[in-house]
Amino acid sequence: MSDPTLLQRVSKALPWLLLVLAIVAPFALSAYDLNLLARFMAMAILALGIVLIWGHGGILSLGQGVFFGIGGYAIAMHMKMADLPEGELPDFMLWSGQESLPFWWAPFASPTFAIAAILFVPVLVGSLFAWAVFHRRVGGTYFALITQALALAFATLIISRQDVTGGFNGLTDFYGIFGVGLSSPGVPAALYWLTLALLVASYCGVRLLLASRFGMLLRAARDGENRIRFLGYNPTPFKVVAFAIAAMLAGIAGALFTLHAGVVSPALIGVVPSIEMVVWVAIGGRYSLAGAIVGALLVNIARDAVSSAFPELWLYLMGLLFILVVTLLPNGLAGLVASKRA
Template sequence: MPKYLSQLWIVALVLAVAAPWLISSYELSLLGRFLAMAILAIGLVLLWGEAGILSLGQGVFFGLGGYAIAMHMKLVSLPEGELPDFMMWSGLDALPWWWVPFANPVFALVAVVALPAIVGALFSWLVFRRRIVGTYFSLITQALALCFATLLVSKQDVTGGFNGLTDFKTLFGQDLASPGAPIALYFVTLGFVVLAFLGARWLIGSRYGILLRATRDGENRVRFLGYNTTPYKVVAFAIAAALAGLGGALFTLHAGVISPALVGVVPSIEMIVWVAVGGRYSLWGAVAGALIVNFAKDEISSALPEAWLYVLGAVFILVVTLLPRGIAGLVRDLAGRRALVATKPQEVQK
């Protein structure tokens, strides 16, 4: 890749840090929201791009993280001895036992990452250990997303139902309505994006990353070399789930709401679109994809509400058939072509 492209990340980072002073507060809140989604997209690069595992159920883990932090904020905003409003409306007289630990801020913070990781590891271990792969696995993850969303809707008395959880006041004693809160939240999100990016890049470059790619390209060959591939895949799934949970929690803080409509079958597939558009083999591609697709969705669905699903469907078909490596692949090809012209023939042959 030519030098000017590989240095672009500095520009991107400077722009991201300066963003609060460059764009309006509404745009900043959107950007923060979409950066939270980008954390999930980074997990998908590891899972889908590197390990070749297509999960159509990332919404479940996004939701687990989101609900974990939302339950905590719901509980701390209550006066002593009272229940969240939707529980009182449904006639509950005591907090369900599994709500109780979320009152503890440390537990809630750990749960944001640990809950999706544990659920993801358990689920994927059950499926991978019987060597269920490819299309079968994707279909099962989709069923998982369907079950999760319908459960959330139908168990209204303990989950808040279709409306989800909303109306948060404070987080760890900080007032969420204060003027500095959105900017602080934005920088926390940006920090996590950078951390997730660097962490994923390190993993992909490590021996573990090589094994993931080998498993993707020829799982049985890796087995013949003496590796049990199941744990590697389970870990990849769990990491992607944890990143999805982290993204979900940050999203919930930015958006002020988490609901079944954000975690079901359709949003789960939309998450795949972000990464497909950006480029499933490229970390920065996935981040860019999450931002581009979501900003486009915001623009198009407010200007022409009817058109969004047509656009989304068409983008899906075109990207998958014509650009399987997404925008990142396109940029690399264009840059590579120019580089080829610039270099001497004997260097190209290397």
């Protein structure tokens, strides 16, 4: 049998081990592999939000791709505007016969507005959506289905408005941000360190939140919503705030991913990607922040390796892996540890 004390020590050391590996990575990996790692670290930020709402709030969202997409499209729109000569339209608008720039595109020429949109538009959309649903005490499977429908509607909207969103192809061909070329010496490495810093900050922020009174009441609402209502607490605001924070983390993740990948499209934000995001966390451990990071990294590394060689097998492999983990390790890889740690 495994030594519980050893497992506890491994659990405590895991975040530090991940941080050390991330710090060493730029000196050990090629530019291509480092870019892939940075993309997966961005996705891990989103996974932290899913731990917050699903693991500790009991809120299963199958629509986090919506908020990921909002962040990704916000930074992509800014980069498309920044690269434009004055008075011209983005290339995809010209190809689609668009004659003038939509009014809601113009503010994205400002980097301040773009950053504000990445941070606050997901929070606003997430808050309004969560309040409308939780206020009517909708939860469980019904909530998951509603979020899935939201992801489908958002992806469909993006595809159908090719003249202003780029359609199925999305937005790509970015050359610089904030006046600096994306391929300039030192910029890819700087973006990597920025992603690592935001991942660490997100981890620490969510960890502190879960250790606070807010986290305790969120878990209480998960385990017995009617009980805390009886004790005089309204669980709706706690669930709304948690969902809004998860939406913000997804928006940040989407913006960082777009910077590293150089593209954002409906293929990254629809129903299937949103379900995959939950699978990362289920495999890593929905109660564990470090487990969610490990799950996001491992699944995406495996996806890149397998899908490159056998593209048609990846979805089947992921489904099989999900079934095995849920069956044998219902708490994910982090469930190997004797006590759950957030």
